[in-house]
Amino acid sequence: MAIAEGLGVEKIVVTYGGVRAVDGVSIDFRAGAVTGLIGPNGAGKTSLLNVIAGALRGAGGTVRLFGEDVSRLSSDARGRRGILRTFQTARTFERLSVVDNLIVAQPEQRGDRLLTALLRPRSWTAQERAARARALELLDLFGMTSHAEVRADQLSGGQRKIVDYLRALMANPKVLLLDEPSVGLAPGVLERLSQDLERMKGAGVCIVLVEHEMEFIRKSCDHVVAMANGSVVTQGSFETVAANDDVRAAYLGRR
């Protein structure tokens, strides 16, 4: 089965003071698949995610997007290349409405340039309406169209998570990094998210899922990577990883 490599990390090292939070991790994340990243707290999962997204500069290692080295790019440049992420604690633009939180992520908006906004205000309206229609379609996936004009700071924690996720979708992701998306979501909403991940997978998106919710992992992931103490313990299908003694030991804190 030949599946294109979507995202590759090689020998990533992250140190906080003297602690090596990520210690030479190399993983290939395939496009059109969901790769789960599991491990106990402090295993280095979120640090790895931050390095991939460019939010954290690692002490070493390479990040490749479809074979191209993006290690030196800033986080916004990676965002434009299609590496999108969500946050562990959902981060929304508090004083923007829900629908504006999504539209703002629409790439290549003509009106997103100062001079166009100043001199040619009519040139961007058609594009804006198209983006708005698209944002409303995305909100509809999670039954949130009625909240479209609500300010983001009025939302519940679960709704924020969804807005955070949909904002990433709005930006046309090639790689989607999800940091504990299940936290704060009602079971029904989690089910919808699971279905939506299938949809994104079908569109060829490379999805990386950092999670603690094992049932969600089992249902959603094609491949699971288990980390502990900054290193990869084992990887494979959910069943093989779950059955691995080292993984069990890591979660239970025994060696």
Next chain:
Amino acid sequence: MSYYLATIVIYFGVYGLGALALNLQIGLSGIANFGFIIFESAGAYAAAITSIGPASNGHALSETYFWGINLPFPLPLLAGALAGGLLALIMGPVTMRKMRRDYQAATMLAISIIATQVISNDIHIFNGNAGLAAVPSPLSGHLNVSTATYDWIYAGYAMVLTAIGYVICKRISMSPFGRSLRALRDDDDAAASIGKYAWAMKMKVFVAGGAIAGLAGALLVQYIGAWSPAAWQYAETFVLLQCVILGGIANDKGALLGAFVVGVFLAEAPSFLPAIGYPGLINNLQWILIGVVYIIVLWFRPQGLIPERGSLRLAVNPAFDALTGGSDRPRRLRRRSATSRPGVASTADATAPGSAAVATTGPAVGPR
């Protein structure tokens, strides 16, 4: 009385432009420009030295700057805007870097104070504390009118500039670019994650705001005819900041309302009151009042009199469209499309007839 009113109108224009520009930076983009007044001042000095002419023109106070250049209207005004923008361009690379907002505020404030000290103490730059005087009023030699009439003409001119400034700021704030700025202000990490390049965006707004500030400074100095460090102490920044906060942060109308209430009534009108008590008492009471109003506003209505719009509804909001021309209005379409004649809507312009209905229900356009 007429002089009083015309002066008030002109001050409203100066404060209005300043508040609009500061709002663009601090309200919309979260740039803590606590040194805002130096951009106005740069504009004032630039307008002054490009119009003041040679020293031998009979005014004892005036000095020769720029080889005694005396540019015709409206070039000194544009020089003011240019100076404000240029100063921002020079300061921006350092001050627009990613840093905590309180550090940014402190940096700007420090620069503002240093600038005032340098200009005050080095008489070779802009004549120190004595400052510049005899700055000519634009076209004063060409318009053969009384002083009172001239004041009203100048007031009208100030209002035109303010209106232009308002449209500029509105077009920025109610555009996708403005929305990206709001996003950046609310969470710069999340904005970066969706591909927004914070430094470049902030630089643009910093320079645009600096240019508008320079324009405000030029407008003021050409009216009052003199400029010195006493006119741009750091505290003036906080008067403008109060305009923005009281009017409504990240709201252009609010900035103008704030300029009217704070700029005109709290900051300028008291100087027309008859003297009471010891000399300078009114001036001191005025600063106390400004401080008290700060506390009252932040305590009881931190969002300001006209709060920020919760939902922007860009391109679907008729009110916004009417102002910025940001809609496919029939009048505009006619001019653009060569085939249609006035009164005859072209069939190609699907949005022309009943565009309001399209605007409110949203178009049937699929995702890109």
